Amino acid sequence: MMDMEIDQRTDEQEGRGFQRPTEESHVVILHEKLTKRKTDRYIINIGLAYEKIGYKVSMLTSQYDKDDCVADIMFSDRIHIMYSGWWIPRSFLGLFRSNMSAFKAAWMAFRLIFHPPQPTPELVILDVSLCALYFLNWFTKYKLFFVETFQDLKNTDACFEHSRLTPSLLDAKWIKLAEEVIVETVGFAEIFKKSYPSYSKAPRVLYPSIDIGLWNEPGIKIQRIVPDLLENTTIFLTIGKFRRSSNFKLALEAFEMLLEMIDDKPVTKRFQLVIAGNCKTLEEKFYYNELMALAKEKLCGSQVTFLKQLPIIHEKTLIMESAIMIHPAKNDVSSDFLLKAMSLGKPIVATSKGIASRMLTHRLSGVIIEPDARLFAVALKKLMMSPHLQVFLGDMAKDTFDKQYSFESFCSKICHLMKKSMPVESSTTLVSEGTGKSELTHHTH
Numbered sequence: 001m002m003d004m005e006i007d008q009r010t011d012e013q014e015g016r017g018f019q020r021p022t023e024e025s026h027v028v029i030l031h032e033k034l035t036k037r038k039t040d041r042y043i044i045n046i047g048l049a050y051e052k053i054g055y056k057v058s059m060l061t062s063q064y065d066k067d068d069c070v071a072d073i074m075f076s077d078r079i080h081i082m083y084s085g086w087w088i089p090r091s092f093l094g095l096f097r098s099n100m101s102a103f104k105a106a107w108m109a110f111r112l113i114f115h116p117p118q119p120t121p122e123l124v125i126l127d128v129s130l131c132a133l134y135f136l137n138w139f140t141k142y143k144l145f146f147v148e149t150f151q152d153l154k155n156t157d158a159c160f161e162h163s164r165l166t167p168s169l170l171d172a173k174w175i176k177l178a179e180e181v182i183v184e185t186v187g188f189a190e191i192f193k194k195s196y197p198s199y200s201k202a203p204r205v206l207y208p209s210i211d212i213g214l215w216n217e218p219g220i221k222i223q224r225i226v227p228d229l230l231e232n233t234t235i236f237l238t239i240g241k242f243r244r245s246s247n248f249k250l251a252l253e254a255f256e257m258l259l260e261m262i263d264d265k266p267v268t269k270r271f272q273l274v275i276a277g278n279c280k281t282l283e284e285k286f287y288y289n290e291l292m293a294l295a296k297e298k299l300c301g302s303q304v305t306f307l308k309q310l311p312i313i314h315e316k317t318l319i320m321e322s323a324i325m326i327h328p329a330k331n332d333v334s335s336d337f338l339l340k341a342m343s344l345g346k347p348i349v350a351t352s353k354g355i356a357s358r359m360l361t362h363r364l365s366g367v368i369i370e371p372d373a374r375l376f377a378v379a380l381k382k383l384m385m386s387p388h389l390q391v392f393l394g395d396m397a398k399d400t401f402d403k404q405y406s407f408e409s410f411c412s413k414i415c416h417l418m419k420k421s422m423p424v425e426s427s428t429t430l431v432s433e434g435t436g437k438s439e440l441t442h443h444t445h
Contacts, residue, residue: 033063105129187333254376279308345398
C-alpha cells in the first residue's frame with residue numbers, strides 16, 4: 001500500500017517527462033452505454049485527459065443519446081462517438097443481462113479487430129466484459145488498459161474497502177492480459193487486489209476529476225436551495241447517498257451534542273445542519289424517511305434540513321456557503337464529496353475508518369477522528385471557536401487538491417501511464433534551460 005501511495009505522489013512529476021503524441025496518435029475507448037451514471041462521467045474524464053495531452057480519442061459504445069447523457073461536460077466535439085452492437089438487447093424478458101453485456105463487449109472487440117478506425121489505435125481502454133480484453137489481446141497488438149469500475153458493487157450497500165468479489169475463472173485469467181488496470185480510489189484498489197490476487201501489478205489509481213464542466217460555473221443563492229434559512233446562518237454540511245453506510249446518524253448526533261456544548265443560544269440558534277444527497281431507490285427512500293423521523297424526535301430537529309435531490313450546481317452552492325464539512329461514513333471507498341469540498345477550500349471533519357484518512361492529513365488538511373459522536377462534536381466546537389483554523393485547514397485542503405486531485409493532476413497521471421508503457425529503447429527526458437523552463441527531449445537508444 002505504501003509503495004502504491006508513493007507511486008501516486010510521483011505521477012505528476014514523472015508525467016512531465018512524457019513526450020506529446022503526434023497528430024496520428026489515437027486512443028479508442030470501449031464503453032457499453034453512455035448515459036448519466038458516475039461511471040460514464042469517469043470514462044469521459046479519461047477520454048478528455050487523453051484529448052488534452054494531444055491524442056485523438058474515439059469511443060465505441062452501444063448506446064448514446066445526447067439528450068440522456070452527462071449534460072454538464074462538453075465532450076462531443078472532443079471525443080468521437082462510434083456505435084457498435086446497438087441492436088443487441090439488454091436482456092431477454094429480464095434475464096441473461098450479463099450474457100447480453102458480454103455479447104456486446106465481444107461485438108465491439110471484433111468491430112475493432114476487423115474494422116479498426118483510422119488512424120490505427122495506439123491504445124485501447126475498456127471497461128466492458130473481460131472477454132473483449134481476451135479477443136483484443138489474441139487478435140491485435142494494441143496496448144490494452146482495463147478500467148475496473150466495480151459498478152455492480154457500487155449499487156449495493158456493501159461497498160467497503162474490505163469487500164471482495166469472486167470473479168469467474170475466466171475473468172481471473174483474462175484480467176492478466178491488461179497492461180494496466182485503472183481504478184478510481186485507493187479503496188477500490190484494495191478491493192481489486194483482494195478480488196484478483198493473481199494480477200501481479202498494482203492497479204493504477206486515478207481519482208475522478210470533479211473540477212470540470214458545470215462545477216466551474218458560479219454558484220447560486222443559497223435561499224433557492226434552502227428557502228427558510230436565517231440571516232448569517234452557519235451551515236454544517238454532509239453529503240452522500242441515503243444509505244446506512246453513509247452514517248448520517250453520526251452527523252445528526254454530533255450536531256445535537258454541539259448545540260449542548262456551546263452555551264450561547266443566540267449563536268447556536270443560527271446553526272443549521274444540512275444532510276443532502278440524491279434519493280432514488282426504494283431502500284434510499286426508506287432510510288431518508290427513517291432519518292427524518294429521528295430528527296423530528298430531537299430538540300435540534302428544527303435546525304436540520306434534508307435535501308433528497310442534489311443537482312451539481314446546488315451541491316457546489318451548498319459547499320461554498322457552508323462553514324464545515326462533515327464526512328461521517330465508515331469504510332467508504334468513494335471520494336466525490338471530499339474532493340468537491342477540498343476543491344473549494346473547506347475544512348473537513350471525517351472519520352478515520354474510511355477513504356478520508358487516505359486523502360487528508362490529520363490537523364493539516366482536515367480533522368480525522370474516530371467515528372464517535374462526542375469526538376465529532378468536540379472537533380466541530382474547536383473549529384467554530386477558531387476561525388483562523390478553519391481557514392488554515394481549508395487552504396491546505398485546497399492546496400492538496402490542486403497538487404494531487406485536480407484535472408491537471410489527472411492528465412499528468414495519464415501521461416505517466418503512457419510513459420510507463422513506452423518501449424524500453426525509447427525514453428524522454430527533461431532539459432532545463434537557463435530560463436528555468438523545461439523542454440521535452442526525445443532520445444532513441
